[in-house]
Amino acid sequence: MIEKKSVTGIILAGGKSSRMGSDKGFLMLNNKPFIQYSIDALTPLVSEIIIISDASEYDDLGLKRITDITKDAGPISGIYSGLEASKTELNLVLSCDIPLITSEVLQKLINAIDDESEIIQAESNDKTMPLIALYKKPVKDRFKNFLEQDERRLRVAIKSCNYKNVVLDEAYQNATLNVNTKEEFKQIEDAYYH
Numbered sequence: 001m002i003e004k005k006s007v008t009g010i011i012l013a014g015g016k017s018s019r020m021g022s023d024k025g026f027l028m029l030n031n032k033p034f035i036q037y038s039i040d041a042l043t044p045l046v047s048e049i050i051i052i053s054d055a056s057e058y059d060d061l062g063l064k065r066i067t068d069i070t071k072d073a074g075p076i077s078g079i080y081s082g083l084e085a086s087k088t089e090l091n092l093v094l095s096c097d098i099p100l101i102t103s104e105v106l107q108k109l110i111n112a113i114d115d116e117s118e119i120i121q122a123e124s125n126d127k128t129m130p131l132i133a134l135y136k137k138p139v140k141d142r143f144k145n146f147l148e149q150d151e152r153r154l155r156v157a158i159k160s161c162n163y164k165n166v167v168l169d170e171a172y173q174n175a176t177l178n179v180n181t182k183e184e185f186k187q188i189e190d191a192y193y194h
């Protein structure tokens, strides 16, 4: 049994949102900003939530917010920064663009914890989800090296670690949908309301 106090939630909310054209975390679904859905899924499972973003508007949420240690380096930098700030070995890392995410999916990642795996990521519909994943704190040193070598591909960094995938069945496919474009936003609204 993993206790809440042993787990930190890290939400990546930086980046350019170039495909959407506006910060994805502030998009509204049923009167709630996208980022709040990530917060709500994490809350039952973690002792602290850290938001990684330059946007001070997130401070209204009343959570700890830090900025990226390495600027403009993508999710790998966000994860590294979050792991540096975290006080726990276990860390659930989420993006801010997955408004159908549930605690149940995150619990499955926790249930899959073993001694060997450094990263445990969700896999849905044959797609692995490095931003619906559990990272152990020491991964930060590996990611720091990649950033120093200017390697920004998260999937490359993950492959250098001991990782495993938790394959979710069809019932959870909607829960892992992420939004990058206005068209995908419409699909999420359809999935939410129907």
Ligand SMILES: Nc1nc2c(ncn2[C@@H]2O[C@H](COP(=O)(O)OP(=O)(O)OP(=O)(O)O)[C@@H](O)[C@H]2O)c(=O)[nH]1
Pocket (backbone or CB within 6 Å): 012, 013, 014, 015, 016, 017, 018, 019, 020, 024, 052, 053, 068, 071, 072, 073, 074, 075, 077, 078, 079, 094, 095, 096, 097, 131, 180
């Ligand atoms: N802290 C932090 N988060 C990031 C960074 N880049 C992306 N993210 C977050 O990572 C998640 C996935 O981001 P992407 O959709 O791949 O990238 P994006 O920059 O937001 O959007 P595009 O410009 O359309 O690729 C989102 O939650 C982003 O907020 C970054 O450099 N720092």
